[in-house]
Amino acid sequence: MATRGRLVALVSINRSSVQLRRPEQMPPLRRAPGGAHTTATPYAEAGRLRSERNDDGEKGALVSTLPDDALFQIFSRVRASGVALCAATCRRWRRVVATRAAAIAHALPDVGYHPHLALGIILNDGGARRRRNKVGGGRPPRFIAMESASLRLGLLDDGLFDSARPVASRNGRVVLELRREARGDGLTLCVCNPVTGDTAVLPPLAGGDCPGYYACAILTRDDLDDDCSCSLASFRLLLVYNRRSFTALRCYSSDTGRWGPECRKPGDKVSSNKLQHLGPAAVLHGVAYWPMHRAVFGVRLSTMSVCWVPCKSSDFLADFRVLGVSPDGASLSYISAGRTSRRHLCFTVETLRLPRSIDDLTMAAAAAHRWERQEFMCLPQLEIPGSTPLKLRWFGDKSGTLIFTIGEGGTSGAYAFNLATRSVEQLVDGVECDSWRNLCGYEMDRATLLWLLGPRSNKTSVDEELLTLKAIISSPSATVGTMCQSFTKLGSIYRCIDELTTLPSGQLQQRKVVEEELDRSLVLLDLCNAMQESFLELKAIVQEIQLVLKRGDNVAVQAKFQSYTRSGRKVLKQFKKISSKAASDEGCKVIKLLAEAREIAVSMLESTMHLLSKQIVMPNGSKWSLVSKAFHKKKIVCEEEQLQVLESDIVDLERQ
């Protein structure tokens, strides 16, 4: 209790000192009777964060001074919807959420289906037959949005994707098979996030490596083991295909950027016909599962081992079933379609809770009897006569959306059904159920959803902002005030660049260029440090000046002013050393932006120093020094911010 009392007392003292100081613009020095020499060291600023807050003057506004790291820690403990609401409270929180979207999404504890993640379907119905050998142009895949979708995808119109066909889609990523220019080209797959535009083209599997028909599964970071040390953007791709005498498995890892060795699936070869109709995979605990005739076929990525889990109901046609994951993310769901006696479409969901390590065939077999029938859902709005073709296409286990196509000719359509809300939506009509092969649903991952909260920073906007900054610096009417604003702006520009560098699309292959730029950034960082020190020094002098002014000692004032200009000049000298270095013109866009921002930062610091030293040359009373002192304070804050951003920037770069 005693400590608590003391604590409260301390807090209140702090508060009262705030209130005292603000209205009278009283310098803190007044409270130190000993004089200038003891307090005018740089360490007088020790409680910097606190004094910043005091300047704010707002009681309890402390949360706004929490560092981004701490905010991140807080955000990753509320649910996804909670994070979004936090982002809606103020700009800074929104920025923190958006810039750390991937990490927050990864740490978020919540489970369950989130229907708003589903966006629609991606399909390529052009050139249905013999497409694999087709040479020449074709249409890019189409995106058909759901009515309820929160955004429309305009991407994929890129020339790269002409006649590409979607082969898999999970958790925000789509795997597309790119067009083959020539017969011998082999298989080129591309993994992209159509919302953020991140795209990775995988090395082609050509010649002897090229598979025939194949089934493909994509695993994202959330599917991989927690102890794997890969980045949040990494993914794995698993192919299952047939060789002459066996079924082969092959895995691509985005961390190594390479295809692993071809593994031979133990046991019998899967018939090519079955392989063609494997459809989408469900992924649970790092294992990709496909429904087969009487069992579910699973491949564990980390060991490339295979397991079979017998199904309870094995009498369903391949088109009438799809595998998914239960909302709690712990069970495999087997979703099968059927007709009620009134010919209404209905779905049955059975789940099987699987342990985390299911390598063993016997274990899997033992688990088989534990399939539990969870739900039976009837859709009276959809009547299916006995002869109507029906095909379950895809299941998104983050949104709980099931995509299926019904019928032929005029009465047909592609539908989305949500298991959580039980709502059905017709996406498109006139579907030829059997000829539409290349169709995938698409749902965002949570990281993308949070990323969308951020300013859709693109490189052009950063460019523009840099240009305006340049204009501000070179304009003759620049004052210390505008400089302060510019520093804040520069900080936000750095943040934008920061975001750009974290996007995998900016895959920085030119290591050398990156490192060179990194070195130069370090120079800037040193400069920032030096500037900070000299600001503190100047501030100390200003404080002394104020004290001397109060005493009315004119001679001392003169001396102090001289020392101020002297140290100002000293700082300016440092710039000369740096300005001689020119930036290189090569390198990718992001690096160029970085270099530009760095140059601007240097010139901004320089002109600020010029301005400051000019300001103090006019010694007409205490007013000036008070003003410039206030500016100092602000500037140091900006500086600090910028410094932090720079640091994080550099850390990011190092990681790549």
Added chain:
Amino acid sequence: MEVDKGKGEAEETRKVAEADRDTVTLKSSDGKLFEVSKEAAARLSTVLAGMIAGGSIDDNGTDLKQIGSEALENVVDYCNKHANSIPSAALISSSISFNTAPFKEPEEWERKFVDRLSHDALFDLVEAANFLGMERLLDVTCHKISEMMKGKSPDQIREVFNIKNDYTKEELEEIRQELAWAFYDD
């Protein structure tokens, strides 16, 4: 003041027996001194562990200029309580590989520890824990704050944390539309 004097005396005696200290002295931004057991400090804070290992601990009080005395007092209080409470095996193992281990619910005493803090003190403590690399304390405090946010609308969050709304009206409307899913999600 008495407490500080006591601290000062303790400091004197410590100087005499300089050889093997089992505590470290920490100095807050406003110059107050706090003692904490070396073992607990090294176990709970990665930064202090690094300083102890690197020999950059000052016998006269290691300067922690970023941390105010209230926050540091809470940090020290937490360390001492943590040292006293019998640390469960799970907690020890999790403090080794904290980045990968899922968050463990705060224990009863930890809950009480953060519950008694005012908002300001809590945020200060978050900052201090973040600065000192005290994963567990950061976990516990952030957990508390996230609990305070749960089930609240943006307006309510702003009110609780006294955040200034810096969005324009148009932006707010835009956000409302963009985040419709968050407003209606369960």
